[in-house]
Amino acid sequence: MNIFLIGYRAAGKSTVGKKLAARLDRPFVDADLKLVEACAMSINECVNRHGWDYFREKEKTILKQLCRLDRQVVATGGGVVMDDENVVNMKQSGVLVWLRAAPETIKNRILQDGSSGEFRPALTPGGVTEEVEETLRYRDPLYEAAMDFSVFTDRSGPDKICDVIAAKLSKGFAICD
DSSP states (O other): OEEEEEOSTTSSHHHHHHHHHHHHTOOEEEHHHHHHHHHTSOHHHHHHHHOHHHHHHHHHHHHHHHHTSOSOEEEOOTTGGGSHHHHHHHHHHEEEEEEEOOHHHHHHHHHHOTTHHHHSOOSSSSOHHHHHHHHHHHHHHHHHHHOSEEEEOSSOOHHHHHHHHHHHHHHHSOOOO
């Protein structure tokens, strides 16, 4: 069984994923970094050169490969839930944990991460606040429909979030084969 961390950009998927993987003695995989390796360019470059449809198809291909493996902690791209096939594949391969954060928290984290804009393209024509709010309005119902459970990341550090995830997994999901 894999553990897939879903949620919006800057919700903590990569940071929490690395710590959770170490705690559970599992490999950690960042699906966005796998996609960057496969495309030999940043996500921003990929979208600018080839468009969103191409990017989403590459994302789906990478996710299918990851779903064939087992016992991984996978940080997914924020838009992975926009494709029903991705959700089905993840559900068949493991458990989906939605890392949630308030729009203000996400905005602050994005602004603090100076490299975020270079690595990921803007999703809307407006500023960061408008982008986060608009995108969450669309994606939150998709995250909710896909998740097995959620954890808020606003006021807790990665270790505490891992505690919550590990406790929830041990109560409702087998984390060991």
